[in-house]
Amino acid sequence: MSSKIQESWLNMFLMNKKTAIHFIAVSVLCILACDESLPPYEQPENTLAITRVIATQGTIGSGIPILNVYLQGENQYEETFDDTVSATGEVLITWKDRPSLFATLPLSNANFTGTTPIQGSRLTLDPGDTFSMQTVWYFYTDSREYIIDLMDYSNNDVRGDYEFSRPEIFTIEVELTVYSQTGRLAFGPTEIEIIGYRRVMGEL
Numbered sequence: 001m002s003s004k005i006q007e008s009w010l011n012m013f014l015m016n017k018k019t020a021i022h023f024i025a026v027s028v029l030c031i032l033a034c035d036e037s038l039p040p041y042e043q044p045e046n047t048l049a050i051t052r053v054i055a056t057q058g059t060i061g062s063g064i065p066i067l068n069v070y071l072q073g074e075n076q077y078e079e080t081f082d083d084t085v086s087a088t089g090e091v092l093i094t095w096k097d098r099p100s101l102f103a104t105l106p107l108s109n110a111n112f113t114g115t116t117p118i119q120g121s122r123l124t125l126d127p128g129d130t131f132s133m134q135t136v137w138y139f140y141t142d143s144r145e146y147i148i149d150l151m152d153y154s155n156n157d158v159r160g161d162y163e164f165s166r167p168e169i170f171t172i173e174v175e176l177t178v179y180s181q182t183g184r185l186a187f188g189p190t191e192i193e194i195i196g197y198r199r200v201m202g203e204l
Contacts, residue, residue, distance in 0.1 A: 047077040050174055050187035051130075057194065063162075065148055065197060067093075067137040069105065070113075071174055073185065075125040081179055082124045085109065089176030089185075091135055095147070096169040096191065104142055105135045107176055123178065131178070151196035158200060165196035 052072040060066055069091055075081055089107040111133040112118050117125065125131065139147040151165035158164075173188035 047075070047182045048073055048081070048125075048178060048185055049076050050176065050185050053172055053174055053187055053190060055172060055192045063199065065139055067139065067194070069093075069135050069137065069172065070132065071134075071176075071187070072130055072132045073176070073178065074130045075127055078127055080124065080126045081182070082122070083179055083181075084121045085118070085123045085178050086121065087112070087133075087176065087178050089174065091137075092173045092175075093137060094171045094173075094189075096171055101141050101143075101145060101147065101150070103137055103140065105137055107133060107135065107174075111135050133176075147194075148196045148198055153196070153198075161199055162197050163200050167193045167195050170194050 050071055050073045052070075054070045056068050056070075058066050058068055071091075087107060087109050091105040091107065092102060093105070094102040109118070109121060112123075113132045113134050116131040116133075117123065117129065118131070123131065141147065148165075151168060153163050153165050155166050156163075169191050170193075171189040171191055173190075174186065176185045177183070178185065
């Protein structure tokens with residue numbers, strides 16, 4: 001091979017090498033510039049919120065006292081949430097003046113009510129849409145004490161076959177996860193008034 005041919009191949013090799021190095025350098029600079037231009041990810045705020053909790057006393061069967069607890073949540077975000085959900089959470093009810101007496105009511109997908117737009121396990125919430133859940137307390141504490149029998153009936157408030165206690169204040173707190181990306185939702189504590197009642201047994 002002549003010296004001119006060798007020189008030509010050498011020049012081509014050096015040019016290609018310089019071009020490759022230049023291309024790599026430009027690519028690296030572009031990547032760094034792109035990374036610097038992206039803002040850090042921030043978890044969106046004001047997405048879902050529990051907006052209301054209502055507790056109402058009632059009875060089942062032959063006058064057994066219960067407390068129905070309803071909660072409502074709302075999509076307060078500007079976008080639609082559309083995903084499968086596996087709701088987890090709890091309602092905590094505590095006797096305000098006797099805080100050692102409390103009940104924990106678990107929440108899951110089974111607690112969604114019929115007004116919630118859930119199909120199977122998929123929940124779709126457009127901006128402003130709401131979901132609701134319901135659970136029932138039978139007035140037993142986590143330690144299996146019956147609240148109705150622990151209330152104060154010294155006021156002798158008898159109506160027909162039932163006696164009614166003095167009113168007592170209880171607090172309600174809720175923690176709930178609906179979508180994993182929206183984190184844990186919290187509500188309360190909020191106060192409610194409960195009046196115990198039970199069937200009169202013989203002479204008072």
